[in-house]
Amino acid sequence: MTLSALLDRCRAQDAKAQRLLYERYAGRLFRVAQRYMKDRMEAEDRLVSTFQKIFVHLKKMEYKDEASTWLWMKRILVNECLMELRRSANFTMVPEQEAAEQSFDYNIIDEIAAETIHTLIAELPIGYRTVFNLVALEGYSHAEVAEQLQISEGTSKSQLNKARQLLQKKLQTLGYAAHIR
Template sequence: MPSFPQKTASKKSFLSFIHNAGNHFCLYFIIRSKQLFLITLAIIQQAQKRDIKAQRHIFEHYGNTLYRLAFRYLRERMEAEDAVAESFCAIFENISKAKFENVMLFEGWLKRITVNESLKSLKKRANFQLISDTDYETIVIRNEVIECLTAAQILELVSQLPVGYRTVFNLYEIEGFTHAEIAKLLNINEGTSKSQLSKAKGLLQKRIIELDEDYAKSKIVR
């Protein structure tokens, strides 16, 4: 079982830790995430003072959450692991400069850093294409169809969207970014962000409908 780097929370030690952990990295987070303890503002403040124990608590408590967040964008285990490693480097390099009134604001800060690192990795891909010109019809879906789906099924459908659609959908619908913020993150205009979200929803609705063959025959187009 790998352990948190003891000497320093520097980028070098974190990246070394992650790469040495190898295939056990994800398992490590899953196992340690079961040992949950309350993260308080006092622990965060200690971490801001470079307290290694406090930083380790934060690392162990949020590691699995941030990994799942990164994976939602990247859909590749190793890329997600690298994004989380880079995220923790950025977190502990900048934590002393930030101010947090409560734990919720701190958690939002962690997630934004992880989203940024995930997007950096995503945009480095040679085949990354955000904008698609394909239009999908808007379909009215019966409540019964949606209610039959589990949260896991819905997330799986989202994961199957083209990368551009999925990225904007995740940023807007799940992370809560505004179209103005998304435009800045992805170097696009707000209109493009809105258009990609609309197309993502259209395709998502289409795929939900396809799960119910009987309903697919009687779908209503508006």
């Protein structure tokens, strides 16, 4: 069944079609949720609220292609995660001076398992992690992040640079260990 047909049946409140849509995207969406929420049960909670919203707002969504549908669903999930983070975490980040770029060997990234990189991102401090996820991985602009998190653009930029620095430092340590082995 094509995605377009599946979405049509979902709009008609077909429970089987909704289940199929869920099975098609839940795993990938859960991965994204875990990057933001860290805790598995919190990520599952966000997945629940995301699919409830997807099924409600599906009628208003105009189907273009599979990629845009995925981005639409991912956007709902990210918003759900941000709402929860805003509710539970303190995002009043103090603007820091933009960190200077440091030299980094990008080959290290290829040597480290993707699962490890995912874990390293999840272990970043909440402010770094959220801004890095939004800007570096989801493609949000600093202006959008500033609006979503109610921080200044400067803060968003500095948080991103700090996140990159910390992540590069951790990757270098791991990459160095991999070289020795």
